[in-house]
Amino acid sequence: MFFWDSLHAALMMVIGFNAELLHIVGVSLNVSFWSTLAACILGVPAGFAIGIGRFRGRQTCITFFNTMLALPTVVIGLLVYSVLSRRGVFGALGWLYTQKAMIVGQIILITPIVIAFTIAAVSRIDERYRRTALTLGASGWQSAMVILHEARFSIMAAVVAAFGRVISEIGISMMLGGNAKGFTRTMTTAMALEYDKGEFVLALALGLVLLAISLGVNMLLGYVQGRTRR
Amino acid sequence: MSLYDLQNVRVSHDGRTVLDLAGLRIEQGRTYALQGPNGAGKSTLLSILAFLNAPHAGEVHFEGRPVSWNEPSLRVLRRDVGLVEQHPVMFSRSVRENVGYGLAVRGVDRERRAVLVAEALELVGLGHLAEAYAPRLSGGETQRVAIARALASRPKVLLLDEPTASVDTQNRVLIEQIVAELRDRGDTTLVLCTHNRSQAKALCPEFIYLDDGKLVTRARTNSYAGLVTAEDGRKWCRIAENFRVPVSACEAGRVQVSIDPEGVRLGKPSDTGPNRGPLSKVRLEGDMVSLSVELGYPLHVQMHLADFKAARLEIGDMVLAEISPEAVECLPVR
Numbered sequence: 001m002f003f004w005d006s007l008h009a010a011l012m013m014v015i016g017f018n019a020e021l022l023h024i025v026g027v028s029l030n031v032s033f034w035s036t037l038a039a040c041i042l043g044v045p046a047g048f049a050i051g052i053g054r055f056r057g058r059q060t061c062i063t064f065f066n067t068m069l070a071l072p073t074v075v076i077g078l079l080v081y082s083v084l085s086r087r088g089v090f091g092a093l094g095w096l097y098t099q100k101a102m103i104v105g106q107i108i109l110i111t112p113i114v115i116a117f118t119i120a121a122v123s124r125i126d127e128r129y130r131r132t133a134l135t136l137g138a139s140g141w142q143s144a145m146v147i148l149h150e151a152r153f154s155i156m157a158a159v160v161a162a163f164g165r166v167i168s169e170i171g172i173s174m175m176l177g178g179n180a181k182g183f184t185r186t187m188t189t190a191m192a193l194e195y196d197k198g199e200f201v202l203a204l205a206l207g208l209v210l211l212a213i214s215l216g217v218n219m220l221l222g223y224v225q226g227r228t229r230r
Numbered sequence: 231m232s233l234y235d236l237q238n239v240r241v242s243h244d245g246r247t248v249l250d251l252a253g254l255r256i257e258q259g260r261t262y263a264l265q266g267p268n269g270a271g272k273s274t275l276l277s278i279l280a281f282l283n284a285p286h287a288g289e290v291h292f293e294g295r296p297v298s299w300n301e302p303s304l305r306v307l308r309r310d311v312g313l314v315e316q317h318p319v320m321f322s323r324s325v326r327e328n329v330g331y332g333l334a335v336r337g338v339d340r341e342r343r344a345v346l347v348a349e350a351l352e353l354v355g356l357g358h359l360a361e362a363y364a365p366r367l368s369g370g371e372t373q374r375v376a377i378a379r380a381l382a383s384r385p386k387v388l389l390l391d392e393p394t395a396s397v398d399t400q401n402r403v404l405i406e407q408i409v410a411e412l413r414d415r416g417d418t419t420l421v422l423c424t425h426n427r428s429q430a431k432a433l434c435p436e437f438i439y440l441d442d443g444k445l446v447t448r449a450r451t452n453s454y455a456g457l458v459t460a461e462d463g464r465k466w467c468r469i470a471e472n473f474r475v476p477v478s479a480c481e482a483g484r485v486q487v488s489i490d491p492e493g494v495r496l497g498k499p500s501d502t503g504p505n506r507g508p509l510s511k512v513r514l515e516g517d518m519v520s521l522s523v524e525l526g527y528p529l530h531v532q533m534h535l536a537d538f539k540a541a542r543l544e545i546g547d548m549v550l551a552e553i554s555p556e557a558v559e560c561l562p563v564r
Contacts, residue, residue: 128319135280136332137309137383140301150322 010204028186032167035106047118068112073171097178105172110162117158121151239288261413263430264423266440280313312380316392320364332383350378370401425516452489470526480560491532493557499550
């Protein structure tokens with residue numbers, strides 16, 4: 001009964017557009033959006049260059065980014081904390097316990113995901129696409145664009161995976177954001193807090209929103225793929 | 231004028247020479263069949279002719295000018311060449327966009343592009359599929375769209391790498407008709423790589439044979455030194471103890487003979503007599519089968535796959551090589 005009562009109350013909270021809930025969701029989406037955008041700007045070109053490039057040390061690069069996939073969020077949190085704390089190199093910026101610090105930490109977390117998945121996506125594209133483009137008179141840049149076009153759905157999937165990782169992470173948000181109500185409280189940190197307090201309604205409501213966001217993003221990706229593939 | 235002139239071109243991979251051409255000329259407007267067994271260097275040669283890979287040694291001239299293998303000049307040269315691969319890939323766009331790709335990267339305006347794309351699709355008989363999603367086409371349609379895509383930008387040379395090897399009969403006939411039409415127009419130089427000898431004979435007046443990376447005459451794989459004598463009221467050239475071939479227009483004495491691999495029939499051996507030996511090698515090459523019979527020297531034989539299946543031959547079987555005099559050519563001793 002306890003679960004169903006909590007679920008009912010959580011649903012009412014979601015349907016009623018509870019102000020606190022909306023604010024927390026807004027912070028989460030804001031932080032996740034900017035960190036994902038920055039990771040894409042950095043990661044997609046880097047992954048693409050490594051994926052299509054043939055240079056000495058390429059395999060080392062791939063191994064490095066694959067290893068970075070397993071980087072624990074608390075390690076990133078500690079690292080960024082040491083840099084942004086008052087005694088740190090960038091302490092003067094005053095970013096610690098702000099959304100900016102969370103975004104920096106999350107960029108470090110998901111950029112390797114975007115890079116590694118983009119490398120995998122590009123490497124899977126048949127060499128004949130590049131050859132065909134070249135034989136049809138394309139320049140190196142134009143043939144690279146053909147590969148990018150063919151790999152677009154896998155790269156989009158990489159971005160979705162990165163977004164999913166960042167919106168559901170807790171360690172960085174907690175360590176660098178501080179879970180300050182109204183400022184840096186995200187869905188995951190709020191859920192952890194509510195759990196500690198023994199209050200399940202808001203936690204459950206946030207869980208429902210988190211699932212709905214993940215579902216929505218994946219449905220959007222599926223829709224775009226379906227439309228383009230006809 | 232020679233369109234291509236290759237001199238001392240050599241390509242090696244992992245220490246093995248895969249292509250070694252002392253000289254090869256391809257004339258403008260002609261149609262060539264490029265033939266040879268698997269691993270003979272045909273695809274390597276096509277890559278060089280398409281300016282995709284540079285040879286490790288030697289010189290290539292195109293339209294009388296030496297090719298410098300740097301990317302900016304290769305990009306210009308590649309625009310004169312169309313390559314249709316054995317298994318072409320379609321960009322994940324419409325057929326119209328695929329065929330128009332080469333024109334788009336050349337900066338041809340939209341209206342002109344539409345006209346040229348329509349012409350190219352009409353040539354291959356696929357005008358009705360212009361808006362179809364290209365990756366969903368059947369194998370034969372894909373091959374025809376690939377030909378249209380290569381032709382849309384009006385290349386000087388069209389290189390076709392086994393375009394009918396993996397298509398059904400209907401599409402094979404259609405592709406052969408396209409090649410014949412292009413050959414008859416004479417404004418595009420064609421190089422058709424095919425294992426199908428009857429197709430090559432029907433479509434191509436010129437032949438380029440490769441074997442083990444080298445340019446060879448067609449019968450070079452069966453070239454032997456022998457002694458011409460008269461036996462049983464006929465002239466024979468004896469090559470080995472168990473290997474003799476009938477010759478007609480040969481003077482007695484030492485000669486060099488070559489035997490057309492397609493002019494040899496394999497039958498059941500009699501108990502005695504020459505040209506009996508075990509089948510030592512069988513290799514499938516498209517719709518043909520290449521075989522070797524051990525007669526003291528290996529005798530290479532080519533036969534159609536259907537004939538091979540009907541004969542039920544297996545490696546190790548004793549066979550009788552029946553060689554027709556028309557398949558034998560006497561060459562002067564070098």
